[in-house]
Amino acid sequence: MLTIPLHTGDPIIDAYSLRVLTTGSVITQITFINREHESETNPHDPFVALITQALSAWYDGDVSKLRALPLAPAATPWASKIRTVLHRLPLGKTLSYTQLAQLANNPRAVRAAASACARNPFPLVIPCHAVVPQPTQHKLERNPELVTTAHFPSGNYAFGPDLKRALLKFDHQHSHQFR
Incomplete structure (x- = not known):
């Protein structure tokens, strides 16, 4: 360890x-x-x-x-699809659970996408913190700077909403697309 x-x-x-x-x-x-x-x-x-x-x-x-860190293989084909989608997500970008399910080729599996994020064995490397509720994603599409505000509705996170918001803010501030 x-x-x-x-x-x-x-x-x-x-x-x-x-x-x-x-x-x-x-x-x-x-x-x-x-x-x-x-x-x-x-x-x-x-x-x-x-x-x-x-x-x-x-x-x-x-x-x-x-x-690029060497991660153990995903436990299920669904987890592998979710991992692939999140691996491709650019730093500072977010997506909704609905968008995640769609990109994983199962648009009706929104709850399964959320569950896969909750069971992510590689937080930070597989950026499940970048997945937010649909209403929040709509707001972020109009105003990406929302992630820098103290209490925006980021959704659930296994390690708490404060850490999720801090990671989203850090990613946003360090992303080349928002500089």
Whole structure:
């Protein structure tokens, strides 16, 4: 198990570290943990440098290294479709659960899309935080700056709405499309 601290400059995000589980040459799970529960990590583990470099690129607005991390295969074909759609999502972009279901070629599976996001074993790498309720997506399409406001309706997130809003704001501010 590895613990990688986050250094974004945002106090909400930086209150967390990433706990990374690996098996062999793949990452099997990533989760956010409160920094108070951090444990020691072997700095010589090859995954530490790989993840640290990917996070550093993300801090600079480049998600390519983060999305290229070697992840364990998806558990189901549906999870694989959802992962593929979210992997292709540009930094700073959002989509609704309805749009996610449509892009995964099953437009009636909106609840299944939301459920797949809730069970995402790789938050941040598979950006489930970028999926928002349909009414919020409509507002963001008219005004992308809405993500920078303190209490916009971002929807549910396994790690809480404050972290979801902070991640959306960070992505928006570091995305090249909004600079």
